[in-house]
Amino acid sequence: MSISLEAPPMAPSRDAAVIGLVGFAHGVSHFFHLLLAPLFPWLMPAFGVGYAELGFLVTLFFAVSAMGQAMAGFVVDRFGSVPVLLAGTASFVLAALVLASAQSYPALMVAAMLAGAGNCVFHPADFSLLNRRVKPARLGHAFSVHSLAGNLGWAASPPLLAGVAGVAGWRTAALVAAGVAVLSWLALWFGRGLLEERADGKAGAADKGTAGAGGRPVAAAGATSATRAEPVAEGAFAFLRVPAIWLCFAFFMTSAAAFGLLQSFGAPTLEHVFGLARSASTFAITLFLLAGAAGTFAGGFVAARTDNNDRPIAIVLLISAALAALLATGLPPAWAVLPMLAAIGFSVGIAMPNRDLLVRRAAAGRFAAASYGRVYGFVYSGLDIGLGVTPLLLGGAMDAGHFRTVLVCVAVGQTLAVASAWRVGEGRRARAARLASA
Template sequence: MKLPRLSLLSQICITHLISHIHMLVLPILMPVMLMTRQDIDFIKIGFAISVFNIVSAVVQAPVGIFVDKLGPKRVLIVGLIIGSLSFLSLGFINHYIWLIIAMAIAGLANAVYHPADYAILSQNVIEKKMGRAFSLHTFSGFVGFAITPTLMLTVSSFYNVNMAFIVSGVIGLIAALILIPKASNEQNKSQQDKQSIDKTVQTTKVKRLPLITPAIFSMFVLFLLLSLSGGSIQNFSVSALIKGYGISLDDANIALTAFLITSSVGVLVGGQLADYSKRHGLIATGALVITALIALIIATSPISSTIVITLLIGMMGFLSGIIAPSRDMLVRNIAPKGSEGRVFGIVSTGFNVGGTIGPILFGWLLDQNHPRGIFWSAAIFMVLTAMIAFYQEIKGEKRK
């Protein structure tokens, strides 16, 4: 594999940033829409968001197969254009039925990003820089989350909600234009690679790989558990801190902000670690165990100091960030060459499944007046995740 030009990594990071912007557009604009439209309420918008996530979860694994067959860059461009057009259309069509249809289309497009992005990086980045490439990819998604509230609310305040939807679509189409010139080159390369693989298969009589293997399933579970532990802190820690620790809304949000910022820093550090060490399972295991211990301290201790809580949650964020590149390297290690899209598509579905289960579980804990259960849950899920990561390490499965 040749070392890719920086432009390739930059393009992938830009598309990942756009994908995270699109994931937050509707939730961020929800309050403004409720004030300006009479045909919707919280439940209706919540249902539209659920449609987005459910469609993405259902189609992500099949999309991964298309990524391997058709070429990741082409599929990525198509997904980016379709998703961008769906959000753009919401700026012109103000009917609730269309909101549901558009979010279903956007969910389909969202399923493209992880399989395509990871396949492109796995096939083009040299081994010794793979961890840093994965970390920059993840970091770009965090940046997308960070800028979306300011971008969408600023546009909607100066213009209106429709213009905010239009802007979210237009920036995605601009990103697609950046990718298109390289797509034809990649298609030619992918056809050559396919012919080479076919010849190898005919010569060596390699058997067709199964869709799901025990290793792929274990990584699917790992992603699901990471989604549950991360979602408990990102989405419910503020409510838990207010109800269970007597901390104000402002101070609880400061703690959550610390978690998000340190996670971004941790991802970059984790990329360096993933490149300097081949023991990706041990890195993930160690970080997960320490993070679980911190969550247990918060869950069991009568802490009321905002500073202490913020420091502890900030440490959890940093360690959670460190895990991400090693997590991705573990998946890459079990992905046969040429099947990266399929494998990443399957395991990434765990994020969507966890994102569906988590809110129900954590909402129930808060409704039952168990706010500390949020941190207990995080600790339990992290320990389970650590066990899977350690198993992958001792099993020592490598790329074929």
């Protein structure tokens, strides 16, 4: 006999408070994804570097984050999410202070590594909290708010940091970023009682009554009746033997690579391909991110109404890839660039809560809730790898003037992501059919 790992009913207001606090912290982590990129126009003359060197800083950030994220999942499962989130946010504060006082390129590298170390904890900690502290019926909207907050963090960083840098200098902008991280740390500290959970899979407030025989959790919330019939994978690294987990990893890597190119290098690409002014190109990227936030909100409703999350992902990312490919030709007039970027952002946004439920449903029924941290940590390290590798690979191409290559790679990355997501969905449907006929 087994009992599914579903949280007992909780007051909607408590769920909302958990979702809001976790979302705010996640938004600040995304704000720090762009700690450096909006300041590139000021850092280049200040340190005598080009796109290749700045691209390496972005790669360094995400390399540290990717390596740390896979390990952070185990730390979250062992010690709980709250202390890990506090440590990560403190690392953001240090990163911004190092940037503000930097006198050399190596100091910029240290700032990038500290920010990456801070970032690595958020996805395993956030998703462990949401999965264990929020009622399963509200998880679609919880994931939507989580992604929405991330998009708003991305959208807030360029205008705030570039605006402050334009008025008071890039060092002052870095100090402002430190202040943002301090606010997040304080919010987590004072809200820690709302978020605290017990580690090692022991029942906390949201986990009581969820263990099977011997006290071992046996299934995950969000699993279908078919997938709940499967045995739970055991062992710390059992998830690495599941093909669907690797496909989710590949999806995150390819989709993030496409997204990260627009996020980091979209503004200079638009300036050179379409002749936009710097202010217009910066606004275009901000619009892209804001449209992504709107799409994420809408995507939460889509995700909550389907068990086949790979299908909406495929539709919206193929639309996005087609628009990016059209932009790569350079044929659209300059006035069409902003609405096309907004459409790309909205499409990518719809995919975000669906991708989070795709991962959850790929894991549901296979792993105990005490393994969520390591599963999410591994899968989401693909996001960091994708965000980190492409700036390093394409920084030199941009220095050589090949700006359209950025848009081509965006289209290719999104197309590859569709293939990975579709295979995850097909595998899940085939498995459910086998169990139903057994």
